[in-house]
Amino acid sequence: MSNSLGITQEGLKIALKIKNDYKNSQPLVLSDNNTQLLTPESLMNHNIDLDGYEDPLALAMVASRDPEPPMALAAATRLCPLGSNTRLVSGLTQLVSEDSRYELVRECLSFVKDKDFDPGSIAEVRRHATKFIVRTRHQYTMALRQNLQCLLDGAIAPRVFVKEFFELTEDGNLRSDIRKKLILSLLLSSTVRPSVKFLMLENFTRMPKPIRMAIISGVLKAEPTRHTEVIKEELKYIVSQERIARGVHG
Numbered sequence: 001m002s003n004s005l006g007i008t009q010e011g012l013k014i015a016l017k018i019k020n021d022y023k024n025s026q027p028l029v030l031s032d033n034n035t036q037l038l039t040p041e042s043l044m045n046h047n048i049d050l051d052g053y054e055d056p057l058a059l060a061m062v063a064s065r066d067p068e069p070p071m072a073l074a075a076a077t078r079l080c081p082l083g084s085n086t087r088l089v090s091g092l093t094q095l096v097s098e099d100s101r102y103e104l105v106r107e108c109l110s111f112v113k114d115k116d117f118d119p120g121s122i123a124e125v126r127r128h129a130t131k132f133i134v135r136t137r138h139q140y141t142m143a144l145r146q147n148l149q150c151l152l153d154g155a156i157a158p159r160v161f162v163k164e165f166f167e168l169t170e171d172g173n174l175r176s177d178i179r180k181k182l183i184l185s186l187l188l189s190s191t192v193r194p195s196v197k198f199l200m201l202e203n204f205t206r207m208p209k210p211i212r213m214a215i216i217s218g219v220l221k222a223e224p225t226r227h228t229e230v231i232k233e234e235l236k237y238i239v240s241q242e243r244i245a246r247g248v249h250g
Contacts, residue, residue, distance in 0.1 A: 006086035011055020018061045027208040028053075028062070028071075037176055037208055038062075040133045043074035044126070056082050056089045063109075064100045068173040070133045076105045077129040083109075084117035104132070140172025144182065152191065162199040166206055180211050184218045190227050201234055205242075 021028055028038035030050065042048050043062075052058055059082070062075035076096065083093040090113070097109035108125045115121035147164055150156040156164075169179050186192050186200060204212060216235050222228045 006082070006089040007057050008052070008055050010052040011057045014052035014055060015057040015061045018058060019065070022065055022067070028066075029208075029210075037210060038071075039175060040070040040074035040173060041175070043071070043078050044130065044133070046078075054078075056085075056092055060092050060096045063096050063105055068171060069102050069104065070136050070173050072100060072102050072105050073108065073129045073132060076100070076109055077126050080109070080112045080117065080122045080125055081119075083113065090117075137172060137174065140168050140174060141178070143172075144168050148186075151196065158193065158196045158199055161196065162203060165200075166203055170206075176208070176211055176214075179207070180214045180218070183207070183211070183215055187215070187219055187231050188222050188228055190225070194227075194230065197231060198234070201231075201238065204235075204238055 018028060030036040030038055030042070030053065038050070038053060042050065043053075043059075053062075056079060059075045059079040063072050063079055066072040066075065079093060079096070083090050093109055093113055097106050097113060100106050100109070108128065112118075112121045112125055144165065147156065147161055147168070151158070151161045169182070174182075183200065187197050207215070216239065219228065219231055219235055222232075
């Protein structure tokens with residue numbers, strides 16, 4: 001529960017965890033077993049209980065420092081209705097409106113604060129954020145499709161394709177199910193060269209754990225072909241090495 005200042009002990013704990021996750025380039029997760037990723041959609045959905053992530057301190061950290069604009073804007077949008085709760089939270093909102101790395105976040109929070117957190121201004125920011133998130137996802141998805149076509153046409157080198165693939169999926173903050181589907185289709189495709197698949201697996205640890213687990217499950221369940229059997233063996237090797245590493249550092 002919030003104290004008289006409008007923040008919680010759990011919120012402070014989560015804010016510090018978020019800061020550490022950003023430092024280590026780790027995705028934000030909602031559950032203790034790291035299976036549920038925090039997404040712009042979950043931040044925008046007030047029907048979802050985000051536990052400690054509901055705290056103004058946690059939301060302010062995401063709105064100020066998240067490496068992906070859609071996430072930062074979604075967090076700012078969720079922070080807006082809390083701005084009038086206490087003087088501390090109002091001041092925190094002011095700090096984010098001045099300090100966020102994204103101009104759009106700064107503008108939205110400044111707009112709401114100038115309107116004294118009027119519900120109409122909050123609703124306007126919410127509509128703007130929703131459109132921005134949808135538009136951003138579409139742009140990144142189109143760029144991914146274009147890059148794949150360039151790869152199939154031989155117009156882009158495999159290593160360049162893989163580098164841009166991960167940059168686009170991460171910067172675009174694509175939904176987990178879309179990211180999983182894209183990577184699975186590449187790994188199981190009979191038209192994508194093996195060199196591309198192995199380069200994808202070289203970057204396997206860059207993917208959030210829930211996506212990695214879903215990909216492993218999807219590949220292992222795939223029909224056995226000369227394309228999939230090699231990938232299955234490589235994934236088994238990667239998993240075994242991760243287990244060894246956990247044992248060494250455990």
